[in-house]
Amino acid sequence: MYGAVIHAPRDVRYEERPEPTIIEPTDAVIRVVAACVCGSDLWRYRGISPVPNPTPIGHEYCGVVEAVGEAVTTVKPGDFVVGGFNPCDNTCAACRKGATANCLNAAHYEGCQAEKLRVPLADGTLVATPEMPADDLIPSILALSDVMCTGWHAAVSAGVGPGKSVAVVGDGAVGLCAVLAAVQLGAQKVIAMSRHEARQKVATAFGATHIVVERGDEGIAAIQALTDGIGADCVLECVGTEEARLQASGAVRVGGSIGLVGVPHGDLPVEQFFWKNIGTKGGPANCRAYLPHLLELVLSRTINPGIVFDLELPLSEIAEAYAAMDERRAIKSLVRPNA
Numbered sequence: 001m002y003g004a005v006i007h008a009p010r011d012v013r014y015e016e017r018p019e020p021t022i023i024e025p026t027d028a029v030i031r032v033v034a035a036c037v038c039g040s041d042l043w044r045y046r047g048i049s050p051v052p053n054p055t056p057i058g059h060e061y062c063g064v065v066e067a068v069g070e071a072v073t074t075v076k077p078g079d080f081v082v083g084g085f086n087p088c089d090n091t092c093a094a095c096r097k098g099a100t101a102n103c104l105n106a107a108h109y110e111g112c113q114a115e116k117l118r119v120p121l122a123d124g125t126l127v128a129t130p131e132m133p134a135d136d137l138i139p140s141i142l143a144l145s146d147v148m149c150t151g152w153h154a155a156v157s158a159g160v161g162p163g164k165s166v167a168v169v170g171d172g173a174v175g176l177c178a179v180l181a182a183v184q185l186g187a188q189k190v191i192a193m194s195r196h197e198a199r200q201k202v203a204t205a206f207g208a209t210h211i212v213v214e215r216g217d218e219g220i221a222a223i224q225a226l227t228d229g230i231g232a233d234c235v236l237e238c239v240g241t242e243e244a245r246l247q248a249s250g251a252v253r254v255g256g257s258i259g260l261v262g263v264p265h266g267d268l269p270v271e272q273f274f275w276k277n278i279g280t281k282g283g284p285a286n287c288r289a290y291l292p293h294l295l296e297l298v299l300s301r302t303i304n305p306g307i308v309f310d311l312e313l314p315l316s317e318i319a320e321a322y323a324a325m326d327e328r329r330a331i332k333s334l335v336r337p338n339a
């Protein structure tokens with residue numbers, strides 16, 4: 001079978017890889033229907049994170065089960081399934097508390113940008129749709145594999161709820177999904193920070209009530225002007241840089257909360273958090289805990305996070321899928337094997 005392999009910065013190749021097989025009795029092998037490129041894949045693509053050896057890449061997918069190990073009971077061949085980027089057993093003590101991102105038996109994928117994929121801990125990781133979904137729902141189901149769950153996690157971590165004012169730092173796919181999550185969770189005011197027209201349009205389609213184009217102190221002032229002069233109740237930080245965390249701590253009100261889901265690079269401004277009585281929570285998303293509810297919202301066409309994909313290519317053109325995101329020609333690239 002064929003899949004994407006990163007060899008070095010700016011060198012992602014479509015090449016032949018070994019056919020995945022059932023190794024553990026808890027495994028499933030799926031035929032990937034759609035996969036995508038993550039902002040976090042770009043860390044290696046840009047040479048910021050090392051690539052010591054050629055490595056299969058990708059951690060977002062949805063597809064059809066081809067085979068299951070003898071211990072698997074909740075999915076069967078022919079089922080359409082989606083799983084989070086962080087496989088989990090969904091039964092250990094941490095998972096039972098909903099902390100599935102920190103599963104005590106956590107496992108990893110070997111490159112989801114591929115024609116086929118071995119899914120470890122299939123019962124814990126995968127959620128099946130009741131029937132084969134309509135083709136136009138595929139992007140939104142795929143978005144649940146990471147970005148929508150991560151945006152949701154930002155909102156849940158910051159305590160977003162009815163009546164709250166929310167500001168979102170970051171207009172990538174995760175930030176846009178965080179806007180959608182905040183709206184779904186009942187926020188009254190949802191402020192998206194973005195200066196890119198295409199991304200502003202998605203934020204508005206997701207229900208953002210305000211767009212702030214300014215950054216830094218001007219961005220903070222613009223958010224304060226919309227929130228009785230004090231800042232937002234909840235700020236969702238969806239970038240991961242120190243600059244973004246400073247933007248978040250400036251935009252949040254005294255006593256407010258920040259949901260952190262950008263993979264952190266640099267320091268945390270603890271001093272600011274302390275003096276403003278700011279609460280912070282966040283980390284990798286508890287995908288498995290959120291998946292059933294979010295899948296229901298997608299299948300009932302209540303939410304459509306799939307509109308964050310503004311480029312669709314055959315898997316064989318994976319190099320262009322990366323380049324387009326790297327050069328910000330695309331918000332997020334979807335790839336289909338056998339397309």
Ligand SMILES: [Zn+2]
Nearest residue numbers: 092095103104
């Ligand atoms: Zn677990």
